[in-house]
Amino acid sequence: MSAQLPANLSAETVREISDARDEPEWLLEARLEALEALDELELPDVIQTPGRRWTNLEALDFESLVDPLNQADETTRESPEGVVVLPFTEALSEYGDLIEERFGSVVDPESNYLTALSAALFTTGTFIYVPEGVDAEDVKIRAEMNSRSLFSHTLVVTEESSSVTILEAIESGDSVDDARYFSNLVEIDAGENSYVQYGSLQNLDEETYTYSLKRADADTYSTVNWIEGNLGSRLTRSDVETELNGEASETKIVGAFFGHDDQHLDVNARVWHKAENTTADLVTRGVLDDEARSVYEGVQDVGRDAWSTNSYQRENTLMLSDQSEADASPKLIINNHDTEASHAASVGQVDAEDLFYMVSRSIPEEQARNMLVEGFFVPVLEEIAVDEFRDDLEELIAARLR
Amino acid sequence: MATLEIKNLHARVAEEDGEQILRGVDLEVKSGEIHALMGPNGSGKSTTSKIIAGHPAYEVTDGEILLHLEDDDFGDLEIPDDVRTWNLLELEPNERAALGIFLGFQYPAEIEGVTMTNFLRTALNAKIDEREELLFGEDDEEEEEEAGYDTSPMEGNVDDGEVGVAEFQKLLKEKMELLDMDEKFMQRYLNAGFSGGEKKQNEVLQAAILEPSIAVLDEIDSGLDIDRLQDVSKGINALRDEQGTGILQITHYQRILEYVEPDHVHIMLDGKVVKSGDASLASELEDKGYDWVREEVYEAA
Numbered sequence A: 001m002s003a004q005l006p007a008n009l010s011a012e013t014v015r016e017i018s019d020a021r022d023e024p025e026w027l028l029e030a031r032l033e034a035l036e037a038l039d040e041l042e043l044p045d046v047i048q049t050p051g052r053r054w055t056n057l058e059a060l061d062f063e064s065l066v067d068p069l070n071q072a073d074e075t076t077r078e079s080p081e082g083v084v085v086l087p088f089t090e091a092l093s094e095y096g097d098l099i100e101e102r103f104g105s106v107v108d109p110e111s112n113y114l115t116a117l118s119a120a121l122f123t124t125g126t127f128i129y130v131p132e133g134v135d136a137e138d139v140k141i142r143a144e145m146n147s148r149s150l151f152s153h154t155l156v157v158t159e160e161s162s163s164v165t166i167l168e169a170i171e172s173g174d175s176v177d178d179a180r181y182f183s184n185l186v187e188i189d190a191g192e193n194s195y196v197q198y199g200s201l202q203n204l205d206e207e208t209y210t211y212s213l214k215r216a217d218a219d220t221y222s223t224v225n226w227i228e229g230n231l232g233s234r235l236t237r238s239d240v241e242t243e244l245n246g247e248a249s250e251t252k253i254v255g256a257f258f259g260h261d262d263q264h265l266d267v268n269a270r271v272w273h274k275a276e277n278t279t280a281d282l283v284t285r286g287v288l289d290d291e292a293r294s295v296y297e298g299v300q301d302v303g304r305d306a307w308s309t310n311s312y313q314r315e316n317t318l319m320l321s322d323q324s325e326a327d328a329s330p331k332l333i334i335n336n337h338d339t340e341a342s343h344a345a346s347v348g349q350v351d352a353e354d355l356f357y358m359v360s361r362s363i364p365e366e367q368a369r370n371m372l373v374e375g376f377f378v379p380v381l382e383e384i385a386v387d388e389f390r391d392d393l394e395e396l397i398a399a400r401l402r
Numbered sequence B: 001m002a003t004l005e006i007k008n009l010h011a012r013v014a015e016e017d018g019e020q021i022l023r024g025v026d027l028e029v030k031s032g033e034i035h036a037l038m039g040p041n042g043s044g045k046s047t048t049s050k051i052i053a054g055h056p057a058y059e060v061t062d063g064e065i066l067l068h069l070e071d072d073d074f075g076d077l078e079i080p081d082d083v084r085t086w087n088l089l090e091l092e093p094n095e096r097a098a099l100g101i102f103l104g105f106q107y108p109a110e111i112e113g114v115t116m117t118n119f120l121r122t123a124l125n126a127k128i129d130e131r132e133e134l135l136f137g138e139d140d141e142e143e144e145e146e147a148g149y150d151t152s153p154m155e156g157n158v159d160d161g162e163v164g165v166a167e168f169q170k171l172l173k174e175k176m177e178l179l180d181m182d183e184k185f186m187q188r189y190l191n192a193g194f195s196g197g198e199k200k201q202n203e204v205l206q207a208a209i210l211e212p213s214i215a216v217l218d219e220i221d222s223g224l225d226i227d228r229l230q231d232v233s234k235g236i237n238a239l240r241d242e243q244g245t246g247i248l249q250i251t252h253y254q255r256i257l258e259y260v261e262p263d264h265v266h267i268m269l270d271g272k273v274v275k276s277g278d279a280s281l282a283s284e285l286e287d288k289g290y291d292w293v294r295e296e297v298y299e300a301a
């Protein structure tokens, strides 16, 4: 076992959570199974470079971070017509069968210790269901974390030829003096020829440790686009993944992060090409100031049957301070050579010639630098479909610069 | 009437054991004058221009660069007597620009994510602010902090600043027309994906917007086709005629000098201005080449 099991964590606790929410038997069983698996499971893999383990999850004190019976959040959900957007628990009465069928089908609760912990203990989250042929724009979920620990599980199901754009934002409510833990699992089951854009904006206070795994299963001709924004938290471990299982399915995994002070951001983007004619585009842009650190891993895995694949990956980290640190490892695994693929990562500072060009036109140096940083994020901003999300992200970036 | 005065300028690359590049440059450019600066590759022309603008890659080891201002240089703005002469080497690059120095780059930077409109309006407002601060002292700190807060990379500073969005759009359109530039460039990112000629044209456009007292244009003519060369020349002449800008034009070719007729021509060799004359010097140079200058200079020495 790789992490200490919190003492207040028992089958009893899990039953209490499930009972309080009047959950069906199958869900209680799923929670208990996840709980049982904890003993056998390891923490998620982290990047290691010689002499260094970049994200030290072992050091997290789950014993004191996890307080399963006192979870609290305030979440608002806006849904356009035609699409079902419900708190996970409420959805169970009407959509129980569908949820039972799909829950855990994309994110295996037993992926690792943290996913199992989340599946056993989650109390919040959203169920989004887009029926066949429905086009829905601007689903907005805004969550506020009001407890020491919070576990969230979101399931998105899109039926054939439907489309939806989603914004999920999480921030901290009442401030708690001690460290906190937020866990967020998101699964997307994208039906044939459907389109999903799932945007996530994490801006938790800097006492919070965050773990997030988002994963999609893309069916034939479907498109799943992820936008992952991380600005808050003390430490974030974020994994955004798509399995391109259907022929001609596509995905974009677009990420933005901006760390400052001694924030630690461990962001990962992964795609598995498992069918013909699939396309993936992974774009991550990150900025680090002060003593912030980032670790990035991007994986493009082109399977044996993935003929005629297009797969691209770019990661760029911009360092605003000499004390910040970044590690990036883009990985390309090719088992079918009928592939057009590229992968690149860069870590650098603001370009001195760009800066001089701007100051020579009267713009004060600091303002010029800020404009360059804002401009650096534009490729990410341009991908965002939900206007409110773009505005929020822009604002958070601007606020951090000044 | 402004005068840029470069006296005995010596400079080297600002690194340990950095190469000495300028070895005593003397030049004087006044408002309304057009000067051409010519010289073989590597003789120090671009370096001179960048040092005027304040590039941090160079260290000035001797000499000075002064800017003398006169009453009418900033339109109706009264310039107090005690701030009419500036030692540029003591000023930050943006302060130099605010006092009317403009550098048109030989290789303009490409800046993704910052639109032309946002960039130029920000620059123009920053210039107006900074100039007031330099001439009349610190302005209200609070006001400054507030300005530029609510900004976005797509639309620019939403706060109006000195020159508002609508007023700026009008100004930009007018100047683009003069240069025969397509309006589509307004919303494009600064120089990103611009062709070589478009970038050069954009440098002149920026000068037209910022209305400098002295513009140093580094090989503004290289890479321009015949039509664009004429547009750009028209832009430079308009700068001189309408805004009274003094021009220091770095070039390798006689060609542009036919459209933008220089009052003075200077030749730089090995980090020094070794010969000056009128427009006929450029045509003489075209005929005889740099060896002729070299022989003349080094024989005399």
Ligand SMILES: Nc1ncnc2c1ncn2[C@@H]1O[C@H](COP(=O)(O)OP(=O)(O)OP(=O)(O)O)[C@@H](O)[C@H]1O
Binding pocket: B013, B019, B021, B039, B040, B041, B042, B043, B044, B045, B046, B047, B048, B057, B106
């Ligand atoms: N930052 C620098 N570091 C090292 N050497 C430099 C630097 N800048 C200029 N030099 C050198 O100084 C010399 C003068 O360069 P400069 O660019 O001023 O020439 P130029 O006259 O503009 O030439 P061209 O006509 O080719 O544009 C060259 O030998 C160049 O390599």
Ligand SMILES: [Mg+2]
Binding pocket: B045, B046, B047, B106, B218
């Ligand atoms: Mg040059």
